[in-house]
Amino acid sequence: xxxxxxxxxxxxxxxxxxxxxxxxxxxxxxxxxxxxxxxxxxxxxxxxxxxxxxxxxxxxxxxxxxxxxxxxxxxxxxxxxxxxxxxxxxxxxxxxxxxxxxxxxxxxxxxxxxxxxxxxxxxxxxxxxxxxxxxxxxxxxxxxxxxxxxxxxxxxxxxxxxxxxxxxxxxxxxxxxxxxxxxxxxxxxxxxxxxxxxxxxxxxxxxxxxxxxxxxxxxxxxxxxxxxxxxxxxxxxxxxxxxxxxxxxxxxxxxxxxxxxxxxxxxxxxxxxxxxxxxxxxxxxxxxxxxxxxxxxxxx
Amino acid sequence: xxxxxxxxxxxxxxxxxxxxxxxxxxxxxxxxxxxxxxxxxxxxxxxxxxxxxxxxxxxxxxxxxxxxxxxxxxxxxxxxxxxxxx
Numbered sequence: 001x002x003x004x005x006x007x008x009x010x011x012x013x014x015x016x017x018x019x020x021x022x023x024x025x026x027x028x029x030x031x032x033x034x035x036x037x038x039x040x041x042x043x044x045x046x047x048x049x050x051x052x053x054x055x056x057x058x059x060x061x062x063x064x065x066x067x068x069x070x071x072x073x074x075x076x077x078x079x080x081x082x083x084x085x086x087x088x089x090x091x092x093x094x095x096x097x098x099x100x101x102x103x104x105x106x107x108x109x110x111x112x113x114x115x116x117x118x119x120x121x122x123x124x125x126x127x128x129x130x131x132x133x134x135x136x137x138x139x140x141x142x143x144x145x146x147x148x149x150x151x152x153x154x155x156x157x158x159x160x161x162x163x164x165x166x167x168x169x170x171x172x173x174x175x176x177x178x179x180x181x182x183x184x185x186x187x188x189x190x191x192x193x194x195x196x197x198x199x200x201x202x203x204x205x206x207x208x209x210x211x212x213x214x215x216x217x218x219x220x221x222x223x224x225x226x227x228x229x230x231x232x233x234x235x236x237x238x239x240x241x242x243x244x245x246x247x248x249x250x251x252x253x254x255x256x257x258x259x260x261x262x263x264x265x266x267x268x269x270x271x272x273x274x275x276x277x278x279x280x281x282x283x284x285x286x287x288x289x290x291x292x293x294x295x296x297x298x299x300x
Numbered sequence: 301x302x303x304x305x306x307x308x309x310x311x312x313x314x315x316x317x318x319x320x321x322x323x324x325x326x327x328x329x330x331x332x333x334x335x336x337x338x339x340x341x342x343x344x345x346x347x348x349x350x351x352x353x354x355x356x357x358x359x360x361x362x363x364x365x366x367x368x369x370x371x372x373x374x375x376x377x378x379x380x381x382x383x384x385x386x
Contacts, residue, residue, distance in 0.1 A: 043313040050309050050377045054342060054370045149311040153381075216372075219327050219343035228344040228368055232379070239311060 006282065009275035013268055020264035026090055027257035030250045033145060034185075037247040040146075041182075044243055048236045055233050057216055058226050066223075067164060068230045069198045072173050079114045080137070080162055080172040081105060082155075082195075084179040084245040085125035087144040091249055092256030094180065094188070095124035101190040102178045109176075117172060119159065121242070137162070145249055147242035155242075156235040163196045179241045180248035186255065188248035195237060198230065302336035306352055308360060308378045315383055316352065316360045323376050324351040325369045334371055341371040349386070350378060361386040 083102045085095040102125075106116050119138040120126050126139045138158050142151040165171035175196035181189045218225045306323055308316040323334040326348025334341075345367045352360040367380035 040312065044311065046307060046309040046314040047311055047379060050307065050370070050379045053377070054368060054379070057340075057342060057370065057372070153311075215340060217339055217341045217343075219332070219341065220329050224328075225342050225344055225368065228366075232368075232381075236311070 005278045006275055009271050009278060013271045013275065016264050016267045016271065020261055020268065023257045023260040023264060027254055027261060030254035030257060034247060034250045034254065037145065037243065037250055038182075041240070041243045041247060044236070044239055048240055051229065051233050051236050055226075055229050058218075058222060058229060066226050066230055068160075068196060068234070071197055072167070072171075074167060075173050076167040076171055077114055078117055078170065078172045079109050080117045080119060080159065080175045081109070082119040082159060082175065082177045083121065083125045084177070084241060085120070085122035085128075085144070086249045086253075087123045087141050089124065090257060091253040092259075094249055094252035094256075095122065095128075097190050098178060098180060099125060099128055101192060105176060105178060105192055114173070117162070117170070119155075119162075121155065144242075145246050145253075147239070147246055149239060152239040152242050153235055156231075156238040159196075159238070160231055160234055177238075177241055179245045180252075182244050182247040182251065185251050188252055193241075195234065198233070302374055304334065304336055304374050304376050306376045306378070308350070308352065308362070308380070308383075310380055310383045315362070315380075315385075318354070318359065320352045320354045320359060320376075322351075322353045323369075323378070324349075324353075325378060326350070326364075327369070332369075334369075334376055336374055338371050338374075340373070342368065343370075344368050345378075345380070350380070 081102060083098060085098045089095070106118075109116050117137040118129060118134065120129060120136050121140045121142065122144045123141040126136065126141060129136055138155075140151060140155055142148070159175055162170070162172050163175055174194060177193045177195050179191060179193075181191040183189055303319040303321070304323060306316070306318060306320045307314065321335075325332055325334070325343070326346050327343040328346045329343075331348075332341075332343060345364060347365045348363075350360070350362050350364050351358060362380075363384040363386060364378075364380040365382045367378065369376065369378045371377075
């Protein structure tokens with residue numbers, strides 16, 4: 001028996017050490033990317049602000065009556081749900097909590113008698129739903145920790161297309177987005193937002209009493225300007241959602257990998273102690289064997 | 301003389317920002333030139349060339365493929381989808 005348990009502990013320590021190295025590497029990679037992800041969020045902000053301001057300018061000028069802001073006259077009974085999860089795991093409960101939130105939303109929509117059409121971004125969500133044999137109306141795996149404007153536009157155009165499609169071509173009544181909100185480095189919250197029909201509330205400035213509303217010149221017409229603005233507004237919202245989700249994913253991964261590294265260290269410490277104990281036990285046993293052997297010889 | 305505060309933004313970044321003398325942008329109804337104290341304007345852009353000039357000459361000259369421009373109290377915001385600086 002001697003050395004048997006020692007060898008097992010040594011092997012465990014070794015494998016845990018190599019796991020620890022991987023966790024540490026993942027943690028460092030995630031940490032280095034968070035800064036970049038947040039910089040991208042900040043870089044996209046001026047566009048979002050400009051579009052929002054322009055939309056509110058039109059809203060203040062003319063009553064917004066646009067297909068994107070109004071409910072369908074004949075509801076189709078369909079609702080689109082867009083899920084933003086991650087492409088890779090090793091991010092703790094990041095994707096799991098998004099999927100849980102999505103399931104809750106789907107149940108709620110179905111309870112209201114709506115048919116749900118799912119759109120998924122991120123391989124984790126796609127794998128989850130295709131494994132369960134659920135149909136996805138659209139799927140994107142695009143490198144969820146660094147979304148580009150091109151992918152975001154493609155997603156937004158698909159979703160807008162579904163919303164604007166006539167009822168017989170499987171148009172949807174509303175669009176819900178399930179994604180993660182980056183609160184800070186330690187808190188990321190799953191968030192469900194109804195994105196379409198649009199409710200333009202943020203940043204709409206209402207002029208005070210006696211204050212003249214700036215008289216805008218619209219070229220070519222308020223309707224045409226709105227037509228050009230609203231899809232961009234949706235696109236910038238979708239892009240913001242993807243960027244926020246990317247930052248959240250990286251933060252979740254960094255935290256999960258940090259915990260994993262700590263756990264690996266704990267395991268290594270425990271196994272080292274056990275290995276030492278086993279070695280001591282082996283030595284003690286050998287000594288007592290030798291001593292009792294010598295005693296037996298002496299007394300013989 | 302009043303100056304224009306210009307912000308030129310693309311989907312994922314701010315391209316240029318600063319004070320300028322004139323801005324020329326390709327609106328759907330033809331090129332528009334914007335000088336200081338222009339009346340408030342919201343115009344849709346078609347693909348074409350945006351030029352921003354300061355006192356020192358041309359600051360930005362870029363090919364855009366659509367977007368819009370808004371002018372409000374000498375604050376000019378040019379929002380474009382895709383941009384290629386010339």
